Structure formats: structure tokens, C-alpha cells
Amino acid sequence: MAEFSAIEWTTHTFNPWWGCTKVGPGCDHCYAETFDRRVGGSHWGAGSPRRLVKDWSGPRKWNAAAEHTGERPWVFCASMADVFDNEAPPEWRNRLWSLVRECRNLRWQFVTKRIGNAPKMLPDDWAENFGHCGLLATIVNQEEADRDIPKLLTTPAAWRGLPVRGRQGRRGAGRGL
Numbered sequence: 265m266a267e268f269s270a271i272e273w274t275t276h277t278f279n280p281w282w283g284c285t286k287v288g289p290g291c292d293h294c295y296a297e298t299f300d301r302r303v304g305g306s307h308w309g310a311g312s313p314r315r316l317v318k319d320w321s322g323p324r325k326w327n328a329a330a331e332h333t334g335e336r337p338w339v340f341c342a343s344m345a346d347v348f349d350n351e352a353p354p355e356w357r358n359r360l361w362s363l364v365r366e367c368r369n370l371r372w373q374f375v376t377k378r379i380g381n382a383p384k385m386l387p388d389d390w391a392e393n394f395g396h397c398g399l400l401a402t403i404v405n406q407e408e409a410d411r412d413i414p415k416l417l418t419t420p421a422a423w424r425g426l427p428v429r430g431r432q433g434r435r436g437a438g439r440g441l
């Protein structure tokens with residue numbers, strides 16, 4: 265995991281696991297799948313086991329530093345998976361929510377192509393204890409906009425947005441909703 269993210273709109277990137285399944289045209293050129301394959305992985309597609317990342321120490325380290333400096337870094341979670349993937353084991357997601365709940369000096373951003381799954385996969389105390397978290401729904405066409413923006417708007421979050429693509433197809437901080 266990189267100490268500082270190469271993605272311009274966030275301070276850090278945290279990947280709790282790798283792997284996903286393509287769910288729409290926005291997945292056609294998934295850089296994460298390409299990278300996974302390049303390093304010998306096989307964690308994409310229905311039925312392909314996801315890979316849990318061993319080292320989850322980064323966020324606690326960033327959180328402790330943020331407490332010291334008073335600055336609140338942005339954390340993009342996750343660039344090598346979709347947190348709301350049906351095939352990610354629920355216990356991994358529960359472990360992630362525990363970490364996020366603990367690291368409240370960080371501003372977490374969850375970017376998903378599965379915003380419809382969020383209400384059933386968010387922790388029970390999301391409204392009370394996750395005021396340092398935002399949800400961004402990736403949308404690439406009008407059909408997805410019609411389907412997913414209403415879902416995003418009805419899912420509670422401290423902030424919500426739509427990632428926008430910048431030069432070289434990288435995702436940007438997005439438009440707030």
C-alpha cells in the first residue's frame with residue numbers, strides 16, 4: 265500500500281481487499297482488474313475469491329498523525345475493490361466498519377458502482393458514528409443516473425457525490441449532491 269496516494273483528489277488510499285465483478289459499462293476498462301492480473305492475481309468475476317489485504321495498519325497510523333497535526337486527511341476506500349460487492353465476505357466488511365469507526369480523524373470516501381447495496385451493507389450505527397464518511401456513486405450514463413442517483417440521495421451519509429473523470433480517466437473528487 266502506498267504511503268501517499270497517487271490519486272490526486274485524496275490524501276491516502278486504503279484497500280482492505282482486492283477483487284470485484286464487473287457490473288456495467290463503467291467497468292469496461294477497470295484498471296484494478298488489469299493491475300491484479302498483471303501481478304498474477306485472479307480475483308475478478310463472479311465466483312472468484314477476493315483477496316484480503318494483510319496489512320491494515322495504514323489508517324490507524326494516519327489517524328494518529330491526524331490527531332497530532334489537527335489536519336483531517338482524505339482516505340479513498342477502495343481502489344482495488346468495491347466495498348459493497350456482494351461477493352466480499354461480510355466479516356471483512358464488518359472488520360472494515362470497525363476500523364473506520366475507530367479512525368474518525370480521517371475523512372473516508374467510499375466510491376461504489378453498487379450504491380443500491382449500501383443500505384443493507386452499512387453498519388447499524390452508520391447514522392450515529394460515521395459522520396466522518398461520505399458516499400460517492402460512479403455513474404457513466406443516463407440510465408445509471410436515473411437508477412442510482414435516487415438511491416444515493418436516499419442513503420444517509422455525511423456527504424454524497426458523483427466522481428468525475430479528469431485527464432487520463434482518473435476519478436476526481438466529484439460533484440456534491
Ligand code: SF4
Nearest residue numbers: 284285286291294377
Ligand atoms: S466496480 Fe470498480 S473495481 Fe469493480 S469491476 Fe467495476 S470498475 Fe472494477
